[in-house]
Amino acid sequence: MSRLALMIGLAFASPAALAQDFPVDPPRAPTPVGPPPPPLLAAPATEAATAELITPFQLLDRFVLPGTRQRLQWRPPDGLGRGEVPSPITVVHGARPGPVLCLIAGIHGDELNGIEVARRIGQEVDPTRLEGTLIVAPIVNVFGFTRNNRFLPDRRDLNRHFPGSRTGSIASRMAYGFFNDVVRRCDALVDFHTGSFQRTNLPQIRADLTHPDVLEFTRGFGNTLVLHSPGARGMLRLAAVATGIPAVTFEVGAPQFLEEQHIAPAADAIRALMHRMAMLDSEAHAGGEPVTTPIYQDSSWVRTNAAGFLFAEVELGDQVKLGQRLGHVIDPVSNRRTEIVAPFPGQVLGKALNQQVLPGYAAFHIGKLTSEQQAVLEAAAARADASEAVDEDPEERPDDEAGREDERE
Numbered sequence: 001m002s003r004l005a006l007m008i009g010l011a012f013a014s015p016a017a018l019a020q021d022f023p024v025d026p027p028r029a030p031t032p033v034g035p036p037p038p039p040l041l042a043a044p045a046t047e048a049a050t051a052e053l054i055t056p057f058q059l060l061d062r063f064v065l066p067g068t069r070q071r072l073q074w075r076p077p078d079g080l081g082r083g084e085v086p087s088p089i090t091v092v093h094g095a096r097p098g099p100v101l102c103l104i105a106g107i108h109g110d111e112l113n114g115i116e117v118a119r120r121i122g123q124e125v126d127p128t129r130l131e132g133t134l135i136v137a138p139i140v141n142v143f144g145f146t147r148n149n150r151f152l153p154d155r156r157d158l159n160r161h162f163p164g165s166r167t168g169s170i171a172s173r174m175a176y177g178f179f180n181d182v183v184r185r186c187d188a189l190v191d192f193h194t195g196s197f198q199r200t201n202l203p204q205i206r207a208d209l210t211h212p213d214v215l216e217f218t219r220g221f222g223n224t225l226v227l228h229s230p231g232a233r234g235m236l237r238l239a240a241v242a243t244g245i246p247a248v249t250f251e252v253g254a255p256q257f258l259e260e261q262h263i264a265p266a267a268d269a270i271r272a273l274m275h276r277m278a279m280l281d282s283e284a285h286a287g288g289e290p291v292t293t294p295i296y297q298d299s300s301w302v303r304t305n306a307a308g309f310l311f312a313e314v315e316l317g318d319q320v321k322l323g324q325r326l327g328h329v330i331d332p333v334s335n336r337r338t339e340i341v342a343p344f345p346g347q348v349l350g351k352a353l354n355q356q357v358l359p360g361y362a363a364f365h366i367g368k369l370t371s372e373q374q375a376v377l378e379a380a381a382a383r384a385d386a387s388e389a390v391d392e393d394p395e396e397r398p399d400d401e402a403g404r405e406d407e408r409e
């Protein structure tokens with residue numbers, strides 16, 4: 001049985017499947033109607049009573065009791081030197097059994113929106129009504145976070161070094177520690193990011209739709225945008241999927257800002273996911289929310305053809321027509337103006353903030369509505385022909401460690 005099937009099926013699993021190593025007293029049963037059982041006679045072991053038997057959740061050498069929330073700390077295996085601040089981890093361990101969902105953010109220390117989404121969900125979920133366990137790691141790269149910086153002390157990108165190695169670079173050791181200490185405990189994982197290098201993204205799921213368990217996972221996020229993306233080597237979501245953990249990236253807005261207009265819908269998407277995974281009390285949403293389905297998109301970047309100052313003329317989420325002007329580049333010396341137009345009709349899923357650009361800079365990310373079926377077909381075709389791999393959040397930093405052009409999440 002795949003992890004995802006396990007995740008979805010767990011609510012209906014047989015009691016035997018729930019046997020664990022550290023039994024504790026189950027929550028007190030409701031007062032029975034009728035005469036009490038004779039003293040000293042154990043109550044009959046009903047299926048319902050056995051299902052309530054849930055053990056503490058062990059993480060980072062701590063035990064979190066059922067029905068409670070606990071704050072833990074994670075440190076990289078070899079530390080990061082003096083002044084190191086541990087990374088906060090919140091575990092919400094439900095009173096009833098269910099899947100372990102991990103919300104990871106702050107792998108890039110300057111990407112704030114996802115940190116706030118993860119924080120909100122981690123604080124609002126009532127552990128006594130939760131089925132399963134929520135692990136929230138909102139600020140994995142504390143070093144970058146305290147400096148409002150994407151990178152690690154050695155200027156490496158942590159999201160290119162998973163699953164890491166025990167004896168590699170700082171980034172690789174940190175990735176190894178986090179992956180083994182935390183990620184391996186997850187049944188499913190959401191990794192929050194934002195646009196990179198002064199770009200902003202409409203809230204959107206990026207996932208490898210060629211993987212059936214991942215595709216199934218993308219169906220849970222309400223009416224969120226979903227884009228196929230094979231991802232780049234070393235990304236957390238790729239390493240997690242390779243280990244059998246369905247994982248996606250959730251892009252939310254721009255780095256270095258807190259954008260409520262993006263944070264709120266992203267938090268709603270996670271609430272929808274937890275309902276879908278049967279982790280939230282069914283009473284709370286019985287007959288309530290309409291069933292929403294994800295919006296699959298096929299997308300590509302539109303690049304500048306001139307150097308100068310980029311000025312956008314469209315907003316995130318705008319629908320654009322073929323040939324519509326998206327923005328322009330003004331050369332501040334020659335005053336020459338070059339327009340950027342939409343090569344096909346679609347929706348603005350991402351865009352560069354107004355800034356100085358060179359020719360070839362990826363400025364506007366335009367998505368075309370597609371069906372889940374079509375998105376999966378195109379994902380498979382792209383996998384067969386690597387030259388057609390989706391190009392997203394292209395990296396154009398001249399001083400980048402690797403100097404390669406690939407997606408950035």
Ligand SMILES: [Zn+2]
Pocket residue numbers: 107108111159192193194196408409
């Ligand atoms: Zn990121």
